[in-house]
Amino acid sequence: MRGECVIAKGLVKSFKKALWVYHINSGSCNGCDIEIIASLCPRYDIERFGIKLVGSPRHADVLLITGPVSRQMVDKVKRTYEQMPDPKAVICVGNCGNTGDVFYESYNLVGPVDKILPVDVYVIGCPPRPENIIYGISKAWEKLETLETTT
Amino acid sequence: MTTTSRTTYQIPIGPIHPALKEPVNFSFEIDGEKIINVDVQLGHVHRSIEWAGTKRNFIQVLYLAERICGICSYCHPMSLALAVERAAHIQVPDRAEYLRVVHAELERIASHILWAGVAAHEIGFDSVLFLTWQVREAVLDLIEYLTGNRITKGITMIGGVRRDITAEMVPRIHKTLQDLKKQVEKLHHVMLDDSTIQMRCRNCGVLTKEDALKLCAVGPTARASGVRKDVRLDQPYFAFGDLDFEYTTPDVLTGEVNGDVYDRIIVRLLEVKQSIDLIEQCLDRMPVGDIVAEPKIPALLATLNKVTGEGIGRMEAPRGEVFHYVRLTGAESLYSWKVRAPTYSNILPWIPMLLGQQIADIPIIAASIDPCMSCTNRVTLVQNNQSTMVDGEQLHRLSIEKTRRLRL
Secondary structure (H helix, E strand, O other), X not given: OHHHHHHHHHHHXXXXXOEEXXXXXXXXXXXXXXXXXXXXXXXXXXXXXXXXXXXXXXXXXXEEEEOOOEHHHHHHHHHHHHHOOOOOEEEEEOHHHHHOHHHOOOOOEOOOHHHOOOOOEEEOOOOOOHHHHHHHHHHHHHHHHHHHHHO | XXXXXOOOEEEEEOOOOOOOOOOOEEEEEEEOOEEEEEEEEOOOOOOOXXXXXXXXXXXXXXXXXXXXXOOOOOHHHHHHHHHHHHHHOOOOOHHHHHHHHHHXXXXXXXXXXXXXXXXXXXOOOHHHHHHHHHHHHHHHHHXXXXXXXXXXXXXXXXXXXXXXXXXXXXXXXXXXXXXXXXXXXXXXXXXXXXXXXXXXXXXXXXXXXXXXHHOOOOHHHHHHOOOOOOHHHHOOOOOHHHOOOOOOOOHHHHOOOOOOHHHHHHHHHHHHHHHHHHHHHHHHHOOOOOOXXXXXXXXHHHHHOOOEEEEEEEEEEOOEEEEEEEEEXXXXXXXXXXXXXXHHHHOOOHHHHHOOOEHHHHHHHHHHOOOOHHHHOOOOEEEOOEEEOOOHHHHHHHHHHHHHHXXX
C-alpha cells in the first residue's frame, strides 16, 4: 500500500513537469489535425509547458483523437488506446468526433468517439482554435493530477 | 556449409504511423535497402460524404463539401458551387469572381507553406517546420480577417461569396502581402540553397514527364515534371482569364526539369510568389458591384429546387485539379454528386517515384505529392456491415455481370 503511494507521488511530480500526447486521426478532415500542429508551433508553442507530441502510444499520457471514427479505424483506435499505460486521459478534438456533426447519419461511421473510448475532455469547434485545444489539454492534465492525488 | 538465398521482406507502414498525418496503409517489399514493390491501401477516411450530400439541401451541402478536407476547405465547396451554377445557369457578378480568386489564392499560399513545413519535417529539418508555420500564421490571420474563420472559411455561396472586401480592408491585405513577400524570399533561400536539402531531394523520387502524362498526374506534381498543365490557364474560371500569369515549371528558375522532389519544392515556392502577385492584381482591378447573384437564401433554394440538369465544376486546388459533378432532378437535394480530388490522380505516380529508392526516402517522397487522404477516400464497398476491398479483377467481373443484367 505504502509502495503504491510512493509511485503515485512520483507520478504527480512527473505530470507537473511534462505531459506527453499521442495524436490519432480516426478519419478526420485534417482541419483539427493542422490546428493541433499549429498549437505546437511558434505562435502558440505548447512545448514550453512540457506538452509534446510523441511517436508511440506507449509513451503517452493523453490520447488526442480527431475525426468521427470510420469503420476501418475502429479496431485501430481501440488497440492504440489499449497500448497506452495507465493513468491516461482521452481528449476528443472537434465536433465530428463529439457528435458526428456534418457527417451525421453516414453509413460508414461508428462514432461518436465516446461510444468507443471513455472520453474525458470534449473540445468543441469545427475545427477548434489552438487556444481551445490547449485549454482541453490543461483540463486533462487537471484530471490526471486529481486522479493521482486520490489514489 | 549452408547456402543462404536472398529473399525480400515486407514492411507495412500505417495506417497509424508518426510519419503519416493521415491514415493510409503502405506495404513495401524490400530487398536490402531498396524498395522493389509498393502497394497502397486506402479507405480509412471514407465518411460517405457523397451519399450524405444527396440527403441535404443545397446550402447544407456546401458546408458538407467544406469538410471533405480541412486544408482544401475552399476549393471543394467552390467547385460544387461552380457545378451547381452551371447546371442552374446562374450568372455570378463580376466582383464576386474577383473575390473568389482572392480567397482561392490565399488558400493556395497557406497550403503550400504548410506543405513546405511538412516536407522539411520529413527530412528531419524541424527548425524549418517552425519557421514555415510561423509564416503561415500570418496568412491565417489574414484569412480570419477576411472570412471570420481560420480553417473552414464558410465564405462560399452558390452564385457568389458571402463577405465583401471593403475599402478599409485593402491596406491591411497589402501590408500582409508585403511582409509575406519578404518571408517567402527568406524561405526560398532556406529551402533551396541549403546543401542538406539539396542532397536529400535532388534525384530523389523522380517522376519523368512521360510517366506524369501516362499516369495523369495533376497540379504541382505534374508541373514539376515539366507538364504544362494548370486549370487556371487551360480553362479559366472565376476572373483568372483577366489576370496575367504563366505556367510554373521548375525550368523558370533552374533552366532544367528533373522531376525530382527538389523540383516539386521549387514549383510550390514559386507558386506562392505567383499567388501573392495574383491577389495584388485582383485588388487593383476589382470592379464594384454585387457579391452574390441572389442574396435571399429562400429565393435561391426555390430556384434550385426546380432545376433539372447536370453540371461540372473544375478548379485548380493547391494540390491539382479538383473535379465535381452534380446532377439535379428538380428535387430539394442533389440527385447525384461525384468528387474527384487531386490526390486521387497523384497516387499512381507514387509507384514509379518510390521504386528503387531507399527506405529512408519513403517519407519525403510520399509527402512530395502533398497527399490528402481525407479528400481521396470515398471509394469502398460496404456490404452486410463489413468493408471489403475490391480489386481490379473483381471489379471487372462485377462490371460484366452488370452488363449481362442490363441486356436481359
